[in-house]
Amino acid sequence: MKSAAFRAAALALVVTLAGCKKEKEETDATKVPGFDVSSLDSTAKACDDFDTYANGGWKKKNPIPGTESRWGAFGILDKENKEVRLKGIIEEIAQAKDRKKGSEEQQIADYYQSFLDTATVEKRALEPLKPYLDKINAVASLKDLAAVAGEMQKVGVETVTGFGVEGDLRNSKVNILYQGQDGLSLGERSYYDRTDSSTVKVRGEFVKHIDKMFTMAGFTDAKPGQTILDFETKLAKLQLTNVELRDPVKTYNKMAFADFEKLIPDFDQRTFADKQDVKTDTLIVQNKPYLQNLNKLLKATPIATLKLYTKWQLLSRFAGFLPKKFDQEDFRFFATVMRGTKQQKGRVERAIRSTDGLLGMPLGKLFVKKYFPEEDKKKVSEMIENVRSVYGERIDKLTWMSDSTKAKAHKKLKAFTYKIGYPDKWKDYSSIEIAPDKLFENVIAASLFQHKEQVEKIGKEVDKKEWLMTPQTVNAYYNPLNNEVVFPAGILQPPFYNRNADDAINYGGIIAVIGHEFTHGFDDQGSQFDDEGNLKNWWTASDRANFDKLTKRYIDYFSGIEALPGFKINGALTIGENVADLGGLTLAYYALEKSFNGKEPEPIDGFNWKQRFFLGWAQVWHMNTTDEALRNQVQTDPHSPARDRINGPLPHLKEFQAAWSCGAGSKMVLPDSARVVIW
Known part of the structure; x- marks a missing residue:
């Protein structure tokens, strides 16, 4: 049952970066700076190539590890969450004695052990596949x-x-x-x-x-x-x-x-x-x-x-759970050939990620206990409401939308709900049989559990409290059927949300992400769903035509960007994410300006708040990527490459031009007639 393949929810971010601290009290040594000025490349011009200017120094210092196909804020935090934090949780459980059968601790420890038991995997060879092959x-x-x-x-x-x-x-x-x-x-x-x-x-x-x-x-x-x-x-x-x-x-x-x-x-x-x-x-x-x-x-x-x-x-489905030669050949093609990843992660790291893949929610329960301070939940709630307020103001100022459609847009905006951190209710996984020496059977048991869970939903009421991501996931999403935005604990960390940073950096990070998710409710797909999450037209014909003209211009703009020689961005595929980025930046900028109440803060490291806002946006997406991964992304991913998520929307924002005093002939500036302003 391939539920994910049919989800109407448009997931907003591929991944991101961050790290909530274990202790609430932090020393100066553990504080993450809002923006590290060593990330800059002072030889580049902000008005010609903002990604290189803001991130050039960082890119030089952070080459792609052999185990990765791309490396940036995303992968760094994902590695921290899984290969450090989850690893510590799993190994602590694995060392405990007298684990109750059927308990989450027993399932986690025994699955982890079964993945590490390579001797048994090698000995069994293809024997687990025999019933299916027959x-x-x-x-x-x-x-x-x-x-x-x-x-x-x-x-x-x-x-x-x-x-x-x-x-x-x-x-x-x-x-x-x-x-x-x-x-x-x-x-x-x-x-x-x-x-x-x-x-x-x-x-x-x-x-x-x-x-x-x-x-x-x-x-x-x-x-x-x-x-x-x-x-x-x-x-x-x-x-x-x-x-x-x-x-x-x-x-x-x-x-x-x-x-x-x-x-x-x-x-x-x-x-x-x-x-x-x-x-x-x-x-x-x-x-x-x-x-x-x-x-x-x-x-x-x-x-x-x-x-x-x-x-x-x-054979392809289970290659990663078979003897080493199948596992390595599967990696060679799908990771190295397809994405340019040179080196496979170690068995321990893969065991952690595999355990997270099958038992992510039980692990998530332990993760948030240890790494997600409750005060962050309140702070993010306040941020969401700030974005909602500014979005309403932006709707009122639109010149291309009629009053009747504006009224319905407000109704949908008001109906937005949100989830932060982790589920209020945790699912019961106790029926999954997990043994320490049967990796293949463990994978089958978890797959059958998930399949049964999906099948039993048919014809029943939708559980609006269900989460489509685990709490430790470095991501966020908008679900049009629930008309909700969701922010797992995994993303609510630097550089997206940094409790030690100035407001400008946080607004360029987490607030832009929140605005991004809100905008998904009004992108080319989300705008077709009403306030109750139903596929239903709530637009006048002329307003929809105006919207389509604007998005068509933005599609054409991104379709003209070449990610690699011969591989241009597919503007029609990426339009939802590109519109959400443009909307998220716009909302966050004006929410930040509104928060000052006319009292602008002093510059930091020589940058005023407007400039730091855009630096905050740039550091969220800094990334080095292999050519293979970039080609794959352009063909398959609804998100534009990281460099173009940074640079792409900025020429459409007068606010960026003003912040960096860019002249009319600068590469990061478009004439007013070419700018696209949607929300």
């Missing part, structure tokens, strides 16, 4: 394949289609089954049709990777890599692009399950659903033509090829 080998028809694929979906093995459970976009109070396209190993259809040399090389390495995995597994299939690439290439041509998938109206096709079956009659969807314990008479289909064309493709494809593809998906 079922694949026994497939003789498309109906057989549907049954086997459905069973394997329960443990996360992909196939050409998938189910997910979310709130109904047009009735957000009730959960419903969604169906969507799936099954591309390279993640996005552009990888299958681009003709540039780097993408062609990736496809060649993909073929070699599959061939090697099959050889190591002892499989005797002829040319498995090329066969699978050829099949996935045909599959990719049938799928919607990642830009087309952004349209919630186009991808909302509610129908009876019986009618859904008729769209793809030769791949038995009833059997596919039954094997996943899915019971429903109604669902929402992502793309009808895809299913009809998929049916033709499956009928025209030899059953031997489909079995080969299914075997590959099984």
Whole structure:
């Protein structure tokens, strides 16, 4: 059950940086500066390239570690949260004695131990996969394949289609089954049709990777890599692009399950659903033509090829939990070839991250006890209300929106709710059987638990208190179905939120992030949902046309930015995040100005508050990135590269030009006619 693939929530930040202190009392030595002036590159000009000016010094001092594909505020805090803080929590639990069976402590300690028990993993070889391989080998028809694929979906093995459970976009109070396209190993259809040399090389390495995995597994299939690439290439041509998938109206096709079956009659969807314990008479289909064309493709494809593809998906899904040679080859292709990561993390670090991946909420409960001061929750609440107030003022001043639509925008803004730090109620994970010497079975048990949890939601009321992220996650999100913004404890640390920093730095950091999340409620996707979280038009036709003209100009602007030679930013894919960045900066700037009540603070380190505000924004996104990761991001990620998240919105802000006294001919300045101001 691939719930995440069908979420309507547009997650706002890929990751970020920070660190709440264990003790409330801090010494001068432990205080994190608001902005470290050694991060600057004084040879660059702020008005020509603000990222290099603000972060050039930092970039020179912080090369990408071999274990990473990109390195910045994001990765630094993520590493601190997981490889230091969670590691300490896990190892303390692991050393304790007499852990009660079924307790969170027992599950955490035993899963961690099972991941570290490489001797058992090596000894068992591919034996854990045998029951699944036997079922694949026994497939003789498309109906057989549907049954086997459905069973394997329960443990996360992909196939050409998938189910997910979310709130109904047009009735957000009730959960419903969604169906969507799936099954591309390279993640996005552009990888299958681009003709540039780097993408062609990736496809060649993909073929070699599959061939090697099959050889190591002892499989005797002829040319498995090329066969699978050829099949996935045909599959990719049938799928919607990642830009087309952004349209919630186009991808909302509610129908009876019986009618859904008729769209793809030769791949038995009833059997596919039954094997996943899915019971429903109604669902929402992502793309009808895809299913009809998929049916033709499956009928025209030899059953031997489909079995080969299914075997590959099984092997790929569990490669990280198999003997070292499979794990390393999986890393070589997906991490090194695809993203430029040179070195795999150590087994202990990976054990921590794997434990966090499967038992993140139980770990989160322990994390916030130790590292999230409650006073920060109150402070962030105040910040959110400040942003809400300023957003309302910005709506009132809009010249392109009518009064009737403004009234509804205010209604939606007022209805915004928020979650801070961690859930009020923790889920019960005690039914998951975890043993210290059965890594594969532990992964299966956790996967089945998650699948069962999703399936049981179908037709039931949406739990508005549920969190889509763990507390230790360095991220934040807006969920349009709940009309809520969510800030896990993991992000509420420097440089986003630094209790020791001046207001200008914090407003350029956490307040801009809060404003970013609020703006998601009014971006190209979020603006299509009303105050109750339903996909419903609340705009006049002329106001929507005005909004679309503004966003089209911003799409064209970002589409003109080349991230790497031959790889331009996809403005249509990144428009939601780009609009949210522009809105977040605008809201934060005016919230900061309002907070001074006409009494401006003294400069710090030679920078006035306006300049420090933008320095705060820049340090949030400072990052070094491999070329491979950058190419992958441009093709698959709705977020623009870090450099362009910093520099991209600034030429549209007169406030930036004034702060740095930029002349009209500066590279970071646009003429008024070219500036885009939305919110």
